Amino acid sequence: MKTAQQSIWPVSVFGLGFMLLIMGLSGVANIQETRQIHQQILAVEDNYRRIENLIEGIRTETSRVAVLRRDRLLKVAGFLGTNYSDQLTDLRMKIAGDLERLKSVRPQQSSQAVERLGRALGSYLNAVAREFQQAPAESVKPAFVDDGFGSETTPIFAIAEELGKLNEESFESRRKELSDSVANLENDIWETILTALILGAIIAGASIFRISSLEKETAAHQKATAKAEDRLRLLSQQLVSSQEQERKSLSRELHDEIGQLLTALRMELGNMERSRPANGEADPHLEQAKKLAESTLKTTRDIAMGLRPAMLDVLGLGPALEWQTREYSRRYHTPIQLEVDGDLKDVPDPHRTYLYRIVQEGLTNCARHAHAKNIRVKLEDADGQIAAVVEDDGVGFDQDGGVSYGLGLLGITERVRELSGNVSIQSEPGKGTRIAVVLPLAGARPPANKS
DSSP states (O other): OHHHHHHHHHHHHHHHHHHHHHHHHHHHHHHHHHHHHHHHHHHHHHHHHHHHHHHHHHHHHHHHHHHHHHHHSOOTTOOOHHHHHHHHHHHHHHHHHHHHHHHHHOOOGGGGHHHHHHHHHHHHHHHHHHHSSSTTTTTSSOOOOSSOOTTTTHHHHHHHHHHHHHHHHHHHHHHHHHHHHHHHHHHHHHHHHHHHHHHHEEEHHHHHHHHHHHHHHHHHHHHHHHHHHHHHHHHHHHHHHHHHHHHHHHHHIIIIIHHHHHHHHHHHHHHHHHHHHTOOOOOHHHHHHHHHHHHHHHHHHHHHHHHHHHHHHOOHHHHHHHHHHHHHHHHHOOOOOEEEESSTOOOOOHHHHHHHHHHHHHHIIIIIIISOOOOEEEEEETTTEEEEEEESSSSOOOGGGGGOOOHHHHHHHHHHHHTTEEEEEOOOOTOOEEEEEEEEESSSSOOOOOO
């Protein structure tokens, strides 16, 4: 599973990183292009307004020159017109300035029209200047005909009108170009979104496919692991059952065969002792043989009881536990409080054997690890189930400290699981250990009377 994770994560991270990089770069480029288009729009509008204002200014100044000529001609004869000459000079300077600014901001296609406008303005203003150098009486009939505003201003206004139209056309052309730029920007944005969606769909599809395959592999591994665990558990149960049968067979053979032989040997030694002469001396070898026979018989019985006490099959679980707790107290000098609540005679053989082994394992753990001063063992048979509790006041252990259970506790857990029961192990440092087991009975039978 670890290898599968290592093979999918680099690809996913690379794909997502590449997609985010494309989206980020495209976003930055689109933002810059948007700002550029906005600046171009402002520049085009500003240039259009400037050209319009300059053209309008030239029209206005040209009209003011014509008005100035009219006012000069309508004055009384003999008026020198010095003030009019100064005004004309100011108007010429303004017109020249507007014309220079117009040349600097004009569109490329209107350069010829601006040049013609400059020539027309120069010719007109020069003629007016020559007229202003003469007295009004002398210039009543000038070289050109004046209709009040000067018919020679008509070409100037026509050229200005032409410049206005050219400015409009330039503005419309630039606006169309900017509209095309906006459309291209929108297309780029849509392409970026589409690319991101396609990459996202590809990455999502690859991830889903890979995750699906990993889930299938994981399910197959879990199924194989579950089968292996079931086989191991079945094997463990068979081994425990075989071990219990071997113990039962060995205990019976030790008790029946070897025990009877040792008893017969002891009886024969007793007959030999009784058959000696009354006044004969006691044979020390015979006495030693009797002691060895009795010791061997006692040891054989202890071994047989340790393997599997016969009273467990003959008298039941209660007497067998009483003998077990009594022997434990005698051997380790630790008092044990045994409580048997209910009639345990009809307990099925697997339950009887496993409960006996569970209590035995609990007492063994107390002797090896707990250093307990008091032990309490309780069995209760009620409501179609049997509960067993073994608790002590020993040193205990830290369940949250990563302490692993030994073979004894694991054996208890496996035995309880085999009989579909529940086990609870509670312990704290310095507060002892409590092992609680609940086993359901295979057949529902009425609860027995409690003693």
